[in-house]
Amino acid sequence: MTNFCPAPHDDPLAAARHEVAESLRQRRPNFSLPQPFYNDARVFAVDMQEIFEKEWLFAGMTCEIPAKGNYMTLDVGDNPVILVRGNDGAVHGFHNVCRHRGSRLCLHEKGKVAKLVCPYHQWTYELDGRLLFAGSDMGENFDLAAYGLKPIQVKSAGGYIFISLSDAPPAIDDFLATLEHYLEPYDMANVKVAVESSIVEQANWKLVIENNRECYHCNGAHPELLNALQEFDDTDDPRATPAYKALVANKQADWEVQRVPWQLKRFGKQNRLTRTPLREGTVSMTLDGKAACQKLMGRLESPDMGSLRILHLPNSWNHFMGDHAVVFRVMPLGPQQSVVTTKWLVHKDAVEGVDYDPEQMRKVWDATNNQDRRLAEENQRGINSKAYEPGPYSGTYEFGVIDFIDWYSERLQENLKENAPPLQMVQG
Template sequence: MQISNELRAMIGRRRPGYSLEAPFYRDKEVFDLDMDVIFGRHWIYVGVEPDIPEPGDYFTVPLGRTSVVVVRDDDMTIRAFHNVCRHRGARLCDGDKGSVGNVVCPYHQWTYDLRGNLIHTEHMGEGFDRSQFSLKTVHVGNVAGLLFICLADEPPADFEQMRREMEPYILPHRISDCKIAYEEDLIENGNWKFTMENNRECYHCKANHPELTVSLYEFGFGYQPSPENAEEVHAFRELIEREHARWESCGLPSVELEFLDSRATAFRTERLPLDKAGESQTMNSKVACQKLLGDLTQRNLGGLSFWTQPNSWHHFMSDHIVTFSVLPIDPERTLLRTKWLVHKDAVEGRDYDPKELSEVWHATNKQDGSLVERTQIGSQSAAYQPGPYSPYTEELVEKFMSWYFKRLRTETGQESAIVSPFAASA
């Protein structure tokens, strides 16, 4: 797409190691570029297989002005289509999710099967060729039950590389044998990049997340070393090594894989120990569901974290999974979609309580939403200017921004070899 000279100049002068100039968080031109280059040409995490367990089940994905419907067809294949009738463009499927036999346009009843084929119309004449008016398809990718879509005609091919590398980490938790025990949508009053920046660091966690930090080790997500904490940091690193060895011996890959700014389909994963009881991200750090996932038999399996660019993060414990999808609405509003998964045979009220299961991340999401809104408001001040990231606790924020600007520069013809200021400390 064509962009203004002013935006092209802002992209070119981005200072590594610093937050962005205010228009990147506020301006419609930037948002339109984000929707085209980032959300229009990369793999976007949107949901899980248990969202659509049966034929005809669907869920919708809002992406700015675009809507996509993801559906399971009669052969159990997962498909995705633009949520637009081929007649006169009416929205087809309403709501966040539902179930249909066929997809019927509410306007003039054009009817499509679950493969997107137009199978019924009235009053279109004898020679009307329905085969020319199938729904417009969207690419679907599946990583061990995590569902991704790509709007591009030719999506990044390295998705398959991520899938091969990540499936051994995720498969033991058996997403396909889970059900969604609780889910919520939260509208954050901030730009989607503020949501992602906030997620990619825990600099703010100790002061803002009393529920989340019950089960998180203070040294697990970046910490400035000093003579005062050297012994504790060393002990934590030894704990990680011991637990990685234990988990790997049980068939659970655990060591870090990190490709957050070196690939188009970028990601990071690592299994880390949990504090206190060490079982789950709950208020007492014990399991919230008594029926463990898959064939897992041990409760203290830490937390496997999986981050993808540009819009998701996930936490896998022995008893439940939490997944997060960031979906831009407009320059200053973002949908955060969160799902809590348990074993499909777990019984509510006996094996788990939805409130206990969700209370940590329910509280954390609300706290983060307030922080995002606070930052969005601050970016509107004439006094705002980009500030420096911490090289100890915000390295992953810089990697997110490095990935983001590589994508923008590639698509706008401004490719350059800018080195992260954190490279030496990585």
């Protein structure tokens, strides 16, 4: 009898990879995932290796590192990363790991440096990653050129910075070109972060994204947000009312005159852009629906621009209005813990206390983020129960969640297949 089994190898997650792939192959379409996908440490490790270390991730905004030597850091699981503006004006990305003995180089979330200097033994790197100094004790034959920082993939478009830890990440250029086009009216080279927040949610990252991808819960959970936000964001939504469709037609005519892109654009199930009106009589996501910033973004002439909604899986959703924008980044911290970072953007010349009040600007999304945190955490607590089993999604209200879970399942299976060990014949 001849059986097939994985060849011996050193991957401690080999069994978990096999179990994950088999579970996804057998999963019931349009249902939530089996319990381990939301709380198991081994499945989380597979997520990190096969999704967060291989896909393109939203990392931050180019306006956060505007000049030579400005840097920002973030952690992709156990992988600390640096993004730095180089002497050439380009954004460079590196593993935040010294090539001497592995210490982190940059210890703060943001800063400005002339060179990248390791705080442990002062090995010094150029902003393009080249090792410049390692001290005289390494010997006269030591080759500086062999110990530059290890780079990561970086692409920028429309003021966004995307990174991938993969040597061969998936194609993203078509989405980036469209993102650049849709954000042209905002002049993203001339924006700044007015205020930001980070909250830790005791929930798996997929629950955070699932919660965002539907507004089924909005009526019962988000009174502040629904002062301005429509529950649906395009006329293809099966719940869209005739009044909403009429409002969309009127606003689209206005946006056309202003040469502002509004058409719904999809790039598979991973990326999506669409401009949709806010509730009639409101122009911004504020408690009173009025503009939060008196200086409009870019070349826009009216605050009444609705919301340009931008989705990028696995870790970002965004709202661009006429007066300000709100961008969101999700990063996993553990099987049942995630951090959600929110940044409010305004025109770089807007003056705090004159053109905008940051506390007023952030109130709606501070409330909404906290409400969503509670929902995701209660979702996690229920899923941890022995009573949990996958439940059905609503095709009417939760089609966005279905798309996300389908994308996740497809990408994870594809990446696992690429990483699968060879098979060997075993006689027995």
